[in-house]
Amino acid sequence: MATVGIDLGNAYSRVGVWINDDVEIIVNKWGNRTTPSYVAFTDTGILIGELAKNQIYRNPYNTVFDIYRLIGRNYNDSNIQLNLKHWPFRVIEKNEKPYVCIKYKGEEKDFAPEEILSMILVEMKETAETFLSTQVKNIVITVPSCFNHSQRQAVKVAGLIAGLNVIRIIVGSTAASIAYGLNKITTREKCIVLIIDLGGGTCNVSLLDIRNEIYEVMAVSGNNHLGGKDFDNRLVNHFVQEFKSKFKKDLSSNERALCHLREHCERAKCILSTSTHAFIEIAYLFEDINFYTSLTRTKFEELNQDLFQPIMKLIEKVFQDSEINKNHVGEVVLVGGSTRIPKIQRMISEFFNYKELNKSINLDEAAVYGATVQAAILSGKFSGKLRDFLLLDATALSLGIETLGGTFMPFVKRNTIIPAKKSEIISTNFDDQPNILIRVYEGERTQTRDNNFLGKFELSGIHPAPKDVPQIEVAFTIDANGILIVSAVDKSTDRSSEITIEGRLSKEEIEHMVTKTKKYHAERCKVL
Template identity: 50%
Template sequence: MARAIGIDLGTAYSCVAVFQHGKVEIIPNEQGNRTTPSYVAFTNDGRLIGNAAKNQASINSNNTIFHAKRLIGCKFHDPTVQADMKHWPFKIVNDVDKLKILVEYRNETKLFTPEEISAMILTKMKEIAETYLGKKVTEAIITVPATFNDSQRQATKDAGVIAGFNVLRIINEPTAAAVAYGLDKKISAERNILVFDLGGGTFNVSVLKIEEGIFEVKSVAGNTHLGGEDFDNQMVAYFMQEFKCKHGKDLLQNKRAIQRLRTACESAKLNLSSSSQASIEIDSFHEDIDFYSTITRACFEEINDHLFRSPLESVEKALHDAKMEKSDIHDIVLIGGSTRIPKVQKLLQDFFNGKELNKSINPDEAIAYGAAVQAAILTGDKSENIKDLLLLDVAPLSLGIETAGGVMTALIKRNTTIQTKQTQTFTIFSYDQSADTVAELVIFDKENSTKQTETMTTSSKTQFSVDIKVFEGEHSLTRDNYLLGYFTLSGISLASHSVPQIEVTFDIDANSILNVSAIDKTSGKENKITITNDRGRLSKYDIEYMIADAEKYRKEDEIQHECILAKNSLESYCFNMKATISDKKLTDKMKVHDKNKMIDTIKDTIKWLDINQFAVKEEFQHKLKELEKLCSSIMRKL
């Protein structure tokens, strides 16, 4: 049976896992690392993903893309995008109201959506899993921050489809981590746990009740723009100012220098989790000036103090929404690499009045671990330790429609357990007679139905249409919330003796993805409509085009890889033969003519290699065949 995998698609690093033989296995990449940088780089030679992309970021900063997770499901003019753009060396553009990333690839200017970049990372994780399992992988669960909105979830699912997956489900990261913790601890008796998930780019907190294999999420809160990358940004700004004070030089236009500084700051941040001081050493940093400095843990904590404290507000909110006190929490589970920061741990422990924090599971791997378990369950794995496991997650944000006065009327409240289906009946508050459209809706009230009928039936028109606008968010007015989309319901009856009743249904599935329908009950006509795409998401055509494009890039990568192997084989053979003919015992048996012919041919081949680095695979193979033929014929004479 083909295995389904679990993927933690992270802002900074991604991780993939599989459940097989009754246990979870975290899958290492080709370097043996259990996490892979969420980086994609474009060069004139080809495309790089993961470690190879990150390793060359400082010399190719304009074309090395990272933090795609902070862009997915967003629009160019979103405030968070505009704020993040200041920190990135690569270029973000607004292309026909769609956010895209501009790169130079194979001497051409290319535009990629965040979904395409994320799909490239997912494809890399897919390849890592396929190499490990020795078979094709087509099904996956992908995790997202608990506070991702509908648009971000849909876009993540689209990325999975572009990568060639049947996305079984999109699940929340802290929920997946809770599964990992629950299985690791073999929890059976009822326990309330708080998952504190601070990663590279996002922060989530979830409160769950675990009992006899049922994982019930009680509340979620967080910030999709808070994590290790923000701490790095604070350090980068700090050292840029220090360099300016010391040398009178502004680094703002030197993207390569800033990228090198960012890499050094990330390393220093990691060191400060175990040391009281870390060094920054960058040779020829800017205009041939070397930059050497140090930062203490105390200084690091001071420049990030406001960021370190901000998660506690979300913790308080999550407890309030779950109707729990601090003392009701049995376990506080730390997830995400940034929870290794001592100050973050101290602030959280102090908040819980000194309660011990649980660090028993690997914070970098727990999310992929839980996702792999859920993937196994959804594909019918009946292993004893997971067969009775059930996840009950929640909607992270309220979902509703706009009613009279621009009011947000929620049909599904925040932290409602999903899957769920909620229905509410509305009627007409006002309408535009000249345009035959309903201007405003209100909740249907039977007691006032007579008065409403009199008001609405003064028109000679009997058929109207209504725009139903769907929003997501917690503000009382829709203008402050997030428009997911809208649709038009036509043929609403305004017959003289009835009040129009429009029944709106919100149906949210296990992926937290929403469908909305509406029925005109008065006329007896039923008209069910799904939300149209009004958020700049990808159309079916876009996705199909990107799948084809992704396959094209995959084939290009394959050709490039085969070419590199052919080149390496030729190079390796040259140097092996060179070493062979330097063995005096062997060459003494050779004729001088044969020896010189071998030496000259090897020299010529090495010279050809230097000049023809970008030759095609067949050329390298032809050269190798010719050289092998010559060398073999001479060696056979010995």
């Protein structure tokens, strides 16, 4: 039974395995090392990857993508509401959670984001199993650095639904540092490395101290609503207006036309990384109208300038959090397809006083390389290159509790190396208070209403006493897998209570999704 690494991207996914003391990136059934993160529902079955993406023009309302922008969020999340206008598929609210609503075999069906993600994971699992001729059960999977606890737990649930055991979640940019370190660092001296990972849907930044094969994460920052697809959307909006101006026709309500235009905008964006001009020619884009236009690199940069600027803010943030001077950075490593954009490279280089940027590792495969290395280590492979390797990961967000007045009291600060345990003594707010309700949150805001609620539990049976007298020890314990246990102990009686923070879905909901997904997978196999 094999263990593999999966880079599950918002736009594309990849899978790798450790063979012969090195990483092997596995090609899919179409001979490609990347698989589009798309799922399509048709009258005959379910399509995943290339087949799903290639038919989006014919079936835009039932083709799902951008799943990382949905998973682990509430329906009313501002990021989801912002994306609704860009998605051709419907997203509805069920129990405050987002569900994708599609038509499958003539019937309307609702799918949780975890279910959609599980289908992509099944595709990656089967790709690996075909190559290895053995069953794959355990995986290490990448996520954006800004994913909160709920989102990470949702990814684990997706793995469970897919019949997989997610043994470790690793930040994509941190995983990329492993690819850089194993292949480039030849000295055993200290080296501070900044990894900037800008992909199709997210921007992740990791600052690491690499020394003696020990990779210590000093700080991470990220934005899971910033990437190549956001640049594409700017181009789509621009050309929708141009089309309207030229032909007095509005494309914005025609999803098929928008899908065609979006594909050509993506191509133009890629061309502009190596050329100063790109041409767009789309026959019969809308009502038999041929659309021919062009785009300069300067215009592309102008349309996206306000999206490029937040990248620099994320870089500044890791230096603020780590209290490291940017001049102490030995290497600035670029990862992710969107770092090919010349303007972004110039902005980063200027920030580091025109330092030469490191583009030596494969921009598209660095994250899956690192995930695969971590998978190999966790499965017990310590020979060769991996003999002395150790990754010390860190928390992405602060963890704490709510105190009187809705104030957030942090226990585990963001960028704390994990595993970690932190405890504090709290007390009652009122005389003779018999119990305390512990409400657990994560985030950086001073008021809990602005942070992410994780769960709650109660410690009861507190002996009558004036307020502030009882000594209640609250402890946060977080392991290397990000599993969080919060406990409370009354020091005078040893009476205790605790909670293990799970995902948003109940066990019953997860079991239902597992059964449901097996059924759809069986139907898909019949079609294929």
